Amino acid sequence: MESTEYAVVGAGLSGAATAWHLAARGHDVALLERSTPANDAGSSHGSARIFRYAYPEDFYTALVQEAKAGWDELARLSGKQLITPTGAVDYGQVRQPERLAAVLAGRGIDHELLSAQAASERWPQIAFDTQVLWHPDAGVIDAHESVASMVDQAVAHGAQLHNNWAVASITAANGGYVLTSEDGRSLHAANVIVAAGGWLPQLLGSLSLPSSFLSAIPQIQVRQEQAYHFPYADQPDQAESPWPTFIHKRAGWQAYGLPGGRDADFRGQKVAEYNGGKILPSAADQDGQIDPANRRRVIEYVKQYMPGLIPEPYAETTCLFTNTPNEDFILDRVDGITILSPCSGHGAKFAPLIGQLAAGLATGTASVPDQFRLAAQAGHVEAGAHA
Structure with a gap:
């Protein structure tokens, strides 16, 4: 043996x-x-996971700062760009942008707290409903x-x-x-x-x-999550108006999104409902099937809050969330x-x-x-x- x-x-x-x-x-x-x-x-x-510093408590934000040193070492050793900088916006009443901003300020992390109007002027492709936290050092991890x-x-x-x-x-x-x-x-x-x-x-x-x-x-709860790639209404000019990652958290609903990257042929934004998938006994029970009700919810969300996207997904996928x-x-x-x-x-x-x-x-x-x-x-x- x-x-x-x-x-x-x-x-x-x-x-x-x-x-x-x-x-x-x-x-x-x-x-x-x-x-x-x-x-x-x-x-x-896949090529699209969110890298961010914004957490409602210092503990995890401090750990992200520690983790970044490891990412930098891995990038040096591999010669690859593993995190693409995009910045991130966080908003919604339950998301509490002000609280997130206070944590980032305490850790010395670059950020801005913007009014909904100011944020909409900067990112007209997104409809904001509260103040918005922006931190430019966030990005997208190429997981694969x-x-x-x-x-x-x-x-x-x-x-x-x-x-x-x-x-x-x-x-x-x-x-x-x-x-x-x-x-x-x-x-x-x-x-x-x-x-x-x-x-x-x-x-x-x-x-x-x-x-x-x-x-x-x-x-431990395992969910079969679902994510959808929506095409950009106008091909974004990355120098003028890049698409950031986002987390939007309202009562009873949390959505997140990020540039889809290689997974989506660089054509659109990956958008999903957080923990919106069915509960599985374990990963072995996943079937890769999209729930039509979940698809409809996310499409309606995009229609209301993502004016810079065409609300017709051109690609969709399932993945696993394992939750404590x-x-x-x-x-x-x-x-x-x-x-x-x-x-x-x-x-x-x-x-x-x-x-x-x-x-x-x-x-x-x-x-x-x-x-x-x-x-x-x-x-x-x-x-x-x-x-």
Whole structure:
């Protein structure tokens, strides 16, 4: 039986980042991916994820600043532009732009708080209904290229990538763990890091986890999200009126959007309803089908609030959101198993930092913020805090 010091389950953004940091520290690493890295069935595919600093509390904004150093390092090592600067606008009564502005001011991050009229003059393609927070250092992450770059770095430092290796169970054995694949292969690892995204719920019952640790894991909800690409009414002049990313949060409704990039042939804006998709038992139950009611809601939203878009999507897709009840991430460890769920629709921007934190946690050389540990989360459940 093949053996390794660290087995990382899942080659999405967080798993690839963890494998990179472990291998760069000189550890023996096997990266196990049920398909191929950043495949379309997971949460880390495509060219369009939002990178932003705006959060309603200092904790996550400070972590974005830490993560940016990792993104800069990865861009240097890969020679690729992984984050395209676009800036971001945040608005809507529930979004509380004033509160976001106060957090950015406290962290020394460049921003402006604009009236709806001033913002409409700057971005006539968007209809604003409240004050607007603008922070120019936001942008769009190319998730696929980021995963590929981190996998490349891991492999360059000696990690072994195993594609088409779907983990079925992880069992304690011989002072470590035996990982068994769905097709019967096995691997012995001294330590295991589970970064399985939407497959985590179905794997939890197949892990050698103490009952007290398992019972402390909050209910993890997997949704099949839907996103639509709407064509620009006029091809934007990026020098004069670029399309920023946006988050618009009203009572009972949250929409987000960003330039679709390569995913949309650079022709339009990707727009979606946040957590508007159906709930799944796990990622294995996704069917890739668009809900017509969701499509209608998003089209009506675009008609009302996006005058710079033609309200007829020319492309549409589904993806996975894996949510915790309070939208905090899970990074915790028991015995030799580390569980990662940097999720809830806002984890992509932290990927290099998540890998660094996970590597430190798995090796016992560093801690992670208490907010990500299960003991702390048991007393802090406030849904929607970090969107």
